[in-house]
Amino acid sequence: MSVATVSRALRGLPNVAASTRRRVVEVAAELSYAADPAASRLAAGRTSTVTVVVPSLSGWYFANIVAGVEAVCAEAGYDVLVVGIGSSHDLSRILSKAYHLERRTDGLVVIDIAVSDEAAASISARGVSLTTVGRVTDGVSSLRVDNVQVGRIAADHLADLGHRRLGAIGGEQDEPLGFEVSRLRVAGFADALARRNLSFDPTLVEGGNYSVDGGREAMVALLDRAAPPTAVFALSDEMAFGALMALNERGLSPGRDVSLIGVDDHEFSRVVGLTTIRQSVTDHGSAVARLLLHAMEAIRAGSAPPVTHLVPPVELVVRSTATRN
Amino acid sequence: MSVATVSRALRGLPNVAASTRRRVVEVAAELSYAADPAASRLAAGRTSTVTVVVPSLSGWYFANIVAGVEAVCAEAGYDVLVVGIGSSHDLSRILSKAYHLERRTDGLVVIDIAVSDEAAASISARGVSLTTVGRVTDGVSSLRVDNVQVGRIAADHLADLGHRRLGAIGGEQDEPLGFEVSRLRVAGFADALARRNLSFDPTLVEGGNYSVDGGREAMVALLDRAAPPTAVFALSDEMAFGALMALNERGLSPGRDVSLIGVDDHEFSRVVGLTTIRQSVTDHGSAVARLLLHAMEAIRAGSAPPVTHLVPPVELVVRSTATRN
DNA sequence: GACGCGAGTGTAAGCGTTTACAGGAAACGG
DNA sequence: CCGTTTCCTGTAAACGCTTACACTCGCGTC
Structure with missing residues (x-):
């Protein structure tokens, strides 16, 4: 034989x-x-490997996305490589990585990192499939939540509860990864208020760096205003947790003294009763992995990979930190 | 040329x-x-790849360990492959994975999964280096916290505060991954009490499955006792968070009505003021990665890989959920 | 001035697959 | 019964590196 x-x-x-x-x-x-995988790869030119490029591996959001991707890809027989680009905001490291990735991977999932058209073209020219999460690039399958919608839901809920003086805790100007998300969520927030003929004071947005500490400091800054908001939209649950700390430190009660709504439905939101807007992050990871698998299948079959833009729904989860004014 | x-x-x-x-x-x-990596691997017989085998990729503890491992290995020029064995408790999947890993990786980091002597031997016979976290196997470098010590610190702190009727929330008998840890922590807890001539009622240990929900249910069960404990040792912060939920639901105040101490120093522990025992999980990941790199270096150099067992210190972090009785 | 030596370079044989191509046997139609 | 077609199997050429070995210098040595 x-x-x-x-x-x-x-x-x-x-x-x-x-x-x-x-x-x-x-x-x-x-x-x-x-x-032997190495021999197969050399001979066949395919690596049976998928690479996840992610700003950080710790952190609730990224960990859950990666978990979703890994589960699906492993199930499909692919090895899953992870690349954390760390706190180094320089794209060069990413690009050099992507370059090294050249003959190393059949597919790339890039999470919350902007991919330029040229980068996408160069990746696809190498026969590597690409899907993104959180950012969209022309001609590249992607998954992202409708962040404008997220902002609207938050605003509608708080406005329905009778709040009129609203603040927000978001990203910061110099924050490459989170700023785009912040911009959209705040825009949706302001838009929904405008539709109700309510005014939104843009100076009532404080940067929270998507961290617990940042959220805490942002809330402190909001409370120190001459006219503090009666309700605050934290653009992530983690920042909302920080905001809760700040309220506790001041002896204020969330929901009674200041209403608060977050985004994510982190598993600890239940613990503190945080009203929030749920996104099913692990499912997002699975979904984008399936997108990638389809694209790789198409490439292998010689056909043009389909381009799909997924926009999974989000859902308001009412708990106790946002109450009637 | x-x-x-x-x-x-x-x-x-x-x-x-x-x-x-x-x-x-x-x-x-x-x-x-x-x-071309594939060609190099084939020709040289080394893969420049490290694989992390982990029960799950989501979850604070695992995400942070993996982050630590990835950072160090990527820095050293290794690709990092992740394998989540999911909820399937069957070892067969792990083993088949490990088998597939055979020519796929130079080093293996196995987290919180028992590795039998035979498995370790077979792995090392294939020229693959192995390090473990949380479990120790003879002749295999490892990192684990001193779980007995963790239990003692918790007991000493609660006893110092004057508590005499103590409960614990731990793992469960049929929980393959967490049970060992639970056993050791509870043993240390009981031991420290015994040293003080205090009694520990082993029926006051409830299983909490290392999840928020499990912790909540365990606390409910403890509160429903005829004589509930005045202080509870939750074997992880996540279970402690669940316990806090249960207290809130009953209108009880943590620290005043029931004292509570956790383990981990999860970043949200600060938010809720949880007294806990800190372990620096990401650092653990980095440390075990360095262990692995040394072992692989030794193997490449032809010498016997050093066997090191790291036992990083833990630290009591006093906040507000455990107070004087 | 022949010799040995070491540093630097080239040659070529793998490494273990995949895959185009060739070959051979069985089945089928005329 | 012979020529086709259909299936299956074998042969051998890549794939792009690494590495043992051979080789060529230029140099110091006796």
Whole structure:
């Protein structure tokens, strides 16, 4: 029996007699033989590897996205490589990584990092499939929540509760990763208020850096205003937790003295009763992984990869930190 | 100039004239050339890849460990593969994965999963380095916190505060991953009490499944006892958060009505003022990655890999949920 | 001035697959 | 019964590196 036949049998290719295949599979199992991945990759030119590029691996949001991607890709037989670009905001590291990734991966999931058209073109020219989360690039499948909608939901809820003086805790100007998200959410927030003929004071937006500490400081800054807001929209639950700390420190009660709404439905939001806007992050990871798998399948089949833009729904979760004014 | 010279120059091997090397590096940069990883792996037999095997990728603890490992390994030029074994408790999946890993990785970091002596032997026989976190196997470098000590610190703190009727929220019998940890922490807890001639009622231990919900239910069960404990040791912060929920639901105040101490110093512990025992999980990841790098270096050099067992310190963090009885 | 030596470079044989191509046997139609 | 077609299997050429080995210098040595 030749190596070619074995290779064909083990990979499920056609043109192998059923009896032959059975024997091959049997013996392979017995010897616990499996093709050397490096040799396969070299010969076939495909790596059976998917790479997730992510700003950071710790942090609730990224960890959950990666978990979703990993589950689906592993299930489909792909190895999952992770690349954290760390706090180094310089794109060069990402690009050099992406460059190294060249012959290293069949697919790329890029999370919350802007991919320029040229970068996307160069990646696709190398035969690597690309999908993004949180950012969209022309011609690249992506998944993102409708952040404008998120802002609107928050504003509508707070306005329905009778709040009129509203503040927000968002990203910061010099924050490459989170700023775009902040901009959209705040825009939606302001837009929904405008539709109700309510005014939104843009000076009542404080940067919170998407961290607990940042959220705390932002809330302190808001409380120190001459006329503090009666309700605050924190653009992430983590910042909302910080805001809760600030309220506690001042002896203020969330929901009674100041209403607060977050975004994410982090698992600890339940613990503190945080009203929030839920996004199912792990599901997002799974969904984008499936997008990627389809694209890779298409490329392998020689057809043009489909371009799909997923916009999963978000959902208001009412708890106790936002109450009637 | 021959391919051999280029190969040697680019990899920094000796026996290359400085001038030659300079030119090669220069031209390579210009053409943005880099060796095809698959071909290198096939020819050299090494993969420059490290694999992290972890029960789950979401969850604070695992995400942070993986982040620490990734940072160090990426820095050292290794690709980082992640394998989540999911909720499937069956070892077969792990083993089949490990088997597939055979020619796929130079090093393995196994987190909170027991590795049998035979499995360790078979892995090392394949030339793959192995380090573990949370579990120790003979002859395998590892990192684990002293869980007995963790239990003692908790008991000492609560006892110092005058508490005499103590409960605990831990893992469960049928929980393959967490039970060992629970056993040790509870043992340390009981031991420290015994040293003070205080009694510990083992029926006052409820299983909390290392989840928020589990912690909540465990606390409910404890509160429903005829004689509830005045202080509770939650074996993880996440369970402690659940316990806090249960207290809130009953209108009880943590620290005043029931004292509570957790383990981890999760970033939200600060938010709720949870007294806890800190472990620096990301640092643990970095440390175990360095252990692995050393082992792989030794193997490459032909020497026997050093076996080191790291036991990083833990630290009591006093906040407001545990107070004088 | 022949010799040995070491530094630097080139040659070529793998590494273990995949895959185009060729070949051979069985089945089928005329 | 012979020529086709259809299936299956084998042969061998890549794939792009690494590395043992051979080789060529230029130099110091006796």
